[in-house]
Amino acid sequence: MVAKIMTKNWISEIKLGLSQTRESFGKHLSSLLGGGKIDEVLYEELEAILLTADAGVNATTWLLDALRKKVKSENLTDAAQLRGALQEVLFALLAPLARSFDTDTEKPFVIMLAGVNGAGKTTSIGKLAHYFQSQGKSVLLAAGDTFRAAAREQLIAWGERNNVPVIAQDSSQKNGDPASVIFDAINAAKARNIDIVLADTAGRLATQLHLMEEIKKIKRVIAKAKQGAPHEVLLVLDANIGQNAINQVEAFDNALKITGLVVTKLDGTAKGGIIAAIAKIRQDNTLPLYFIGMGENINDLKPFDARKFVEALFD
Amino acid sequence: MFDNLTSRLSRVIKTLRGETRLTEINIQETLREVRTALLEADVALPVIKEFMERVKQKAIGQEVIGSLSPGHALVGVVHRELIVIMGGEKSEINLATTPPAVILMAGLQGAGKTTTSAKLAKWLMEQKKKKVLLVSCDIYRPAAIHQLEVLAKQIDTDFFPVQLGQSPQEIAVAALDFARRHHHEVMIVDTAGRLSVDKVMMDEISKLETLLKPIETLFVVDSMQGQDAVNIAKVFAEALPLTGIILTKLDGDARGGSALSVQYMTGKPIKFVGLAEKLTGLEVFYPDRMASRILGMGDVLGLIEESQRNIDRDEAEKLAIKIKSGKNFDLDDFKMQFQQMRNMGGMSALISKLPAQFSQAAQNIKMDDRVIGRTEGIINSMTLQERAKPEVLKASRKRRIAAGSGVTVQEVNRLLVQFEQTQRMMKKMNKGGMAKMMRGLKGMLPGIR
Ligand SMILES: Nc1nc2c(ncn2[C@@H]2O[C@H](COP(=O)(O)OP(=O)(O)OP(=O)(O)O)[C@@H](O)[C@H]2O)c(=O)[nH]1
Ligand SMILES: [Mg+2]
Numbered sequence: 149m150v151a152k153i154m155t156k157n158w159i160s161e162i163k164l165g166l167s168q169t170r171e172s173f174g175k176h177l178s179s180l181l182g183g184g185k186i187d188e189v190l191y192e193e194l195e196a197i198l199l200t201a202d203a204g205v206n207a208t209t210w211l212l213d214a215l216r217k218k219v220k221s222e223n224l225t226d227a228a229q230l231r232g233a234l235q236e237v238l239f240a241l242l243a244p245l246a247r248s249f250d251t252d253t254e255k256p257f258v259i260m261l262a263g264v265n266g267a268g269k270t271t272s273i274g275k276l277a278h279y280f281q282s283q284g285k286s287v288l289l290a291a292g293d294t295f296r297a298a299a300r301e302q303l304i305a306w307g308e309r310n311n312v313p314v315i316a317q318d319s320s321q322k323n324g325d326p327a328s329v330i331f332d333a334i335n336a337a338k339a340r341n342i343d344i345v346l347a348d349t350a351g352r353l354a355t356q357l358h359l360m361e362e363i364k365k366i367k368r369v370i371a372k373a374k375q376g377a378p379h380e381v382l383l384v385l386d387a388n389i390g391q392n393a394i395n396q397v398e399a400f401d402n403a404l405k406i407t408g409l410v411v412t413k414l415d416g417t418a419k420g421g422i423i424a425a426i427a428k429i430r431q432d433n434t435l436p437l438y439f440i441g442m443g444e445n446i447n448d449l450k451p452f453d454a455r456k457f458v459e460a461l462f463d
Numbered sequence: 464m465f466d467n468l469t470s471r472l473s474r475v476i477k478t479l480r481g482e483t484r485l486t487e488i489n490i491q492e493t494l495r496e497v498r499t500a501l502l503e504a505d506v507a508l509p510v511i512k513e514f515m516e517r518v519k520q521k522a523i524g525q526e527v528i529g530s531l532s533p534g535h536a537l538v539g540v541v542h543r544e545l546i547v548i549m550g551g552e553k554s555e556i557n558l559a560t561t562p563p564a565v566i567l568m569a570g571l572q573g574a575g576k577t578t579t580s581a582k583l584a585k586w587l588m589e590q591k592k593k594k595v596l597l598v599s600c601d602i603y604r605p606a607a608i609h610q611l612e613v614l615a616k617q618i619d620t621d622f623f624p625v626q627l628g629q630s631p632q633e634i635a636v637a638a639l640d641f642a643r644r645h646h647h648e649v650m651i652v653d654t655a656g657r658l659s660v661d662k663v664m665m666d667e668i669s670k671l672e673t674l675l676k677p678i679e680t681l682f683v684v685d686s687m688q689g690q691d692a693v694n695i696a697k698v699f700a701e702a703l704p705l706t707g708i709i710l711t712k713l714d715g716d717a718r719g720g721s722a723l724s725v726q727y728m729t730g731k732p733i734k735f736v737g738l739a740e741k742l743t744g745l746e747v748f749y750p751d752r753m754a755s756r757i758l759g760m761g762d763v764l765g766l767i768e769e770s771q772r773n774i775d776r777d778e779a780e781k782l783a784i785k786i787k788s789g790k791n792f793d794l795d796d797f798k799m800q801f802q803q804m805r806n807m808g809g810m811s812a813l814i815s816k817l818p819a820q821f822s823q824a825a826q827n828i829k830m831d832d833r834v835i836g837r838t839e840g841i842i843n844s845m846t847l848q849e850r851a852k853p854e855v856l857k858a859s860r861k862r863r864i865a866a867g868s869g870v871t872v873q874e875v876n877r878l879l880v881q882f883e884q885t886q887r888m889m890k891k892m893n894k895g896g897m898a899k900m901m902r903g904l905k906g907m908l909p910g911i912r
Pocket of ligand 2: 269270271293299348349350351
């Protein structure tokens with residue numbers, strides 16, 4: 149399914165989106181891996197590149213170890229050969245993250261988004277609505293951020309752009325109840341025979357324990373509106389953040405049992421190494437990274453494809 | 464989750480006792496651990512490299528006092544140097560100009576500029592008694608202007624009404640005129656988040672700067688920001704004459720190494736930190752606390768100071784004595800503690816300031832800020848004897864209390880469990896030697912046992 153809608157342009161689009169990253173990360177690598185001896189100095193520089201890409205100490209160590217093994221087992225002697233080897237090692241690390249996103253199993257298929265403040269939840273919903281519509285699905289948005297000023301209006305604006313309905317509490321109501329807004333939205337989706345419900349939630353930090361309790365409650369209430377829902381609980385992560393991403397994954401997973409990730413703002417200069425750090429959290433049983441965001445426009449969201457991602461990083 | 468430096472070091476330190484001076488060799492291992500700690504705190508690698516060089520120069524040859532290990536002594540140097548770099552002392556906001564004093568906010572998408580603009584307005588109104596105008600030049604993100612308008616209303620300050628179709632420059636010019644006519648002393652200008660590589664948008668903000676001639680141009684950076692903070696700060700500093708930095712979302716659990724990166728790169732002081740989503744959650748910056756945080760030593764000093772500000776002194780002293788004795792801590796104290804926590808910005812703000820080992824203990828006590836009121840209600844329904852000796856609370860008494868405070872017996876039970884956990888934590892803090900820890904932090908050495 150996903151493969152079908154993925155345009156042929158996917159790779160060129162993702163390349164465009166990642167051009168900033170490639171500019172620094174890729175260029176840096178290319179000059180390093182142009183040729184020459186494979187020695188400790190080279191490994192050290194590689195380490196620096198990975199660390200400055202936010203890959204973190206764990207993933208960096210793992211990647212370098214894997215690379216060293218490969219160099220040994222394949223008798224690589226020239227730095228230029230490392231390029232391909234590094235691509236393969238990176239791919240091996242990232243491949244488990246890529247999984248297809250299937251919304252056909254339920255109707256309405258309820259997707260809840262969560263994340264820290266400013267991660268890109270609302271914008272991602274706007275883009276996801278567009279993405280699903282282009283697959284021929286009908287979409288409804290639930291304005292579950294009843295806390296932040298103008299969050300409702302922001303989502304409504306995205307609804308208008310996509311020409312899809314938005315369920316929100318009426319604006320006169322102060323400090324509304326997010327759970328009941330989403331509950332109503334799911335019922336509205338049932339009544340209107342809609343395929344997918346995208347539920348926005350207010351940004352929160354894992355240290356705000358009462359807000360983490362609140363979002364647990366939201367999830368419980370969603371299950372009351374439709375059994376088995378939410379069918380996906382996506383954590384939205386900003387590619388610009390550093391190692392705190394790992395805390396975020398763990399904290400939100402503890403509270404909500406997240407089912408997948410969306411990484412946003414990869415169009416910036418952040419090198420996205422955080423994706424490697426995340427892949428390393430539970431390597432045997434990693435969370436899927438379903439989508440990556442690469443801009444503020446409605447079609448700047450793509451399904452994550454490890455192979456293409458690695459390729460786009462390099463040339 | 465990451466080990467903090469404290470626990471990392473305890474592994475290394477033991478092996479190196481009895482040396483009298485720091486040498487290239489005996490600091491090597493500790494230096495590596497410090498490097499890892501800084502990386503995990505998201506300090507940018509080039510900054511780490513320079514910093515470590517500096518630390519080495521300062522450290523080698525230094526005497527190792529008393530029974531300390533070289534590792535301890537080195538961390539002392541690291542902590543001190545961090546403080547020196549991050550400004551040595553706090554830096555005040557500058558408003559000394561013909562009014563309106565314009566403050567321009569700049570930063571990436573999602574950094575927290577809009578909320579921070581409103582917080583800063585509130586701070587200036589309250590602390591400096593200024594008449595403030597809030598202006599939004601973010602015509603891009605849906606509902607961004609409206610967001611600031613709502614916040615302006617919440618803090619009861621003026622908001623510049625934007626006409627539909629106005630460009631950011633037009634808004635800036637009109638707002639300046641508006642502020643002059645209405646005698647605003649300060650005008651805070653929120654801008655759209657932008658990527659440092661977006662040339663058009665960077666030009667836009669630099670034009671805004673030329674138009675507005677702000678006395679303060681503040682770079683807003685997320686404390687969760689990764690390695691790239693250093694590059695982004697560089698580009699912003701080239702495009703704009705930055706005068707300071709605001710670090711946001713410090714109430715989270717990020718170690719905030721970006722603070723160091725950005726300061727190192729721009730050479731500008733961090734003027735404020737954002738500590739809560741609430742509009743009162745803005746505070747001046749203290750380098751010593753940040754240094755401890757980056758190293759994973761918690762913000763114990765901040766906690767103390769905040770307690771002093773918000774807590775009734777007498778009550779606090781009484782409580783402190785109880786905490787010290789570890790005993791006698793009863794439900795009345797528990798209630799008081801709740802009330803004081805509320806005064807201090809709630810449990811989450813508090814937890815974020817505890818050193819890692821305690822904040823973890825505290826995390827286990829699920830204290831929902833919203834439950835505080837009910838908790839008080841439950842305790843109020845107890846007799847004085849029950850409050851002093853919670854052991855006497857058996858089923859029938861619990862039922863009475865539940866009925867009296869309009870909650871279920873389960874809730875009463877939950878409260879009692881929380882109380883016991885707190886009591887336990889108090890004892891733990893006491894055993895760990897809160898006082899010793901403070902001394903350690905205040906001096907150059909972290910509180911490592
Ligand atoms: N450059 C870029 N900007 C993005 C991307 N995704 C979101 N943004 C921007 O990031 C900022 C925050 O996005 P929001 O969607 O409002 O984030 P949120 O998580 O809903 O924020 P809160 O509801 O305030 O917690 C906005 O300015 C978005 O335009 C992306 O992929 N690339
Ligand atoms: Mg939002």
